Amino acid sequence: MKLKFSKMHGLGNDFVVIDGVRQTVTLSPERIRELGDRHFGIGFDQLLLVEAPRDADNDFRYRIFNNDGGEVEQCGNGARCFARFVTEQRLTNKPAIRVETARGVIVPQLEADGSVKVDMGVPRLAPAEVPFVADAEAVSYPLEAAGGTWQISVVSMGNPHAVQVVDDVDAAPVGAVGAAIESHPRFPERVNAGFMQVVARDEIRLRVFERGAGETLACGTGACAAVVAGIRRGLLDETVKVHTRGGDLSISWAGPGQPVYMTGPAVTVFSGEVEF
Numbered sequence: 001m002k003l004k005f006s007k008m009h010g011l012g013n014d015f016v017v018i019d020g021v022r023q024t025v026t027l028s029p030e031r032i033r034e035l036g037d038r039h040f041g042i043g044f045d046q047l048l049l050v051e052a053p054r055d056a057d058n059d060f061r062y063r064i065f066n067n068d069g070g071e072v073e074q075c076g077n078g079a080r081c082f083a084r085f086v087t088e089q090r091l092t093n094k095p096a097i098r099v100e101t102a103r104g105v106i107v108p109q110l111e112a113d114g115s116v117k118v119d120m121g122v123p124r125l126a127p128a129e130v131p132f133v134a135d136a137e138a139v140s141y142p143l144e145a146a147g148g149t150w151q152i153s154v155v156s157m158g159n160p161h162a163v164q165v166v167d168d169v170d171a172a173p174v175g176a177v178g179a180a181i182e183s184h185p186r187f188p189e190r191v192n193a194g195f196m197q198v199v200a201r202d203e204i205r206l207r208v209f210e211r212g213a214g215e216t217l218a219c220g221t222g223a224c225a226a227v228v229a230g231i232r233r234g235l236l237d238e239t240v241k242v243h244t245r246g247g248d249l250s251i252s253w254a255g256p257g258q259p260v261y262m263t264g265p266a267v268t269v270f271s272g273e274v275e276f
C-alpha cells in the first residue's frame with residue numbers, strides 16, 4: 001500500500017512524518033528499520049506518526065519510532081516538525097496545537113518568524129520516573145561505564161536522559177561512553193546520553209548519543225534535559241542558548257514544577273510516496 005510522507009528535520013535531526021489521520025497506517029519494527037536505512041530505505045533518525053487524539057480536548061496524537069524500530073515517548077525536534085507538518089498539510093489552522101504523547105500533552109506553537117515554540121511539559125526528576133535505578137533522588141549520580149566513572153544527572157522529558165558536563169564537547173567520548181550509558185543496566189528502558197559543555201550561564205554546547213539512533217546532529221529533549229540538569233547544578237540561568245552540531249535552540253525553565261519551553265526551526269525537505 002502506498003503512503004504519502006514528508007521528509008523533515010529540526011537542526012539536522014531528521015524525520016519521516018506520516019499522516020495517520022487521513023491514511024490507514026500499520027507499522028512493524030522491521031518495516032520501520034528498513035525505511036530508516038540511509039542506503040536501502042528513505043533514511044531518518046525517527047519516524048513520526050500523526051494520529052487523531054484519544055481525548056477530544058486535544059488536537060492530535062503523536063507517536064515516535066526510533067531508527068531501531070522501537071516506539072518511544074517523546075521527541076523535541078520532532079514536535080516542532082509535527083506542528084509544521086499538520087499546518088502545511090492543512091490538518092489544522094490553529095497556531096497553538098494540543099498534542100497527546102505517550103507521557104502527557106505538549107503544545108507546539110508556530111511563531112511569526114517561522115520558528116516553533118513548544119511547551120514540553122514539566123520535567124520529571126525522581127529516579128523511578130526516568131526510570132533510573134538509584135537509592136534516592138540527587139542532583140547527580142556517579143555511574144560506572146566504559147571503564148570510567150561519569151557524574152550524570154537524570155531527567156525525563158517523557159523520555160529518559162543522562163546528562164554529564166564535559167570541558168570540550170568536541171573531545172568528549174560520545175561514541176564509546178554514550179553507547180555504554182545508553183544500554184547501562186541502571187536504565188531499564190535504556191537512555192539518551194548527553195554531553196554538555198558550559199560556555200556561559202546562558203549558553204552551552206551539547207552532543208547527544210540518542211537511545212535507538214546513535215549520535216544525532218541535534219536532540220530537542222536532550223537540550224531540555226541538559227538545561228534542567230545545568231540549572232539544578234547551579235551552572236545555568238533560566239534561559240539558555242543551546243549550540244548543537246546542527247544549529248541552535250533556545251531553552252527556558254523557571255524551576256521545579258514548571259514546564260520547559262523549547263524554541264527552534266522545523267524544515268520540510270521534500271514529500272514523497274512509499275510502499276509500506
Ligand SMILES: N[C@H](CCC[C@H](N)C(=O)O)C(=O)O
Nearest residue numbers: 075076077159210211220221
Ligand atoms: N532517541 C529518543 C527519541 C528522539 C528524541 C530526539 N530526537 C529529540 O529531538 O528529542 C529516545 O529514544 O528517547
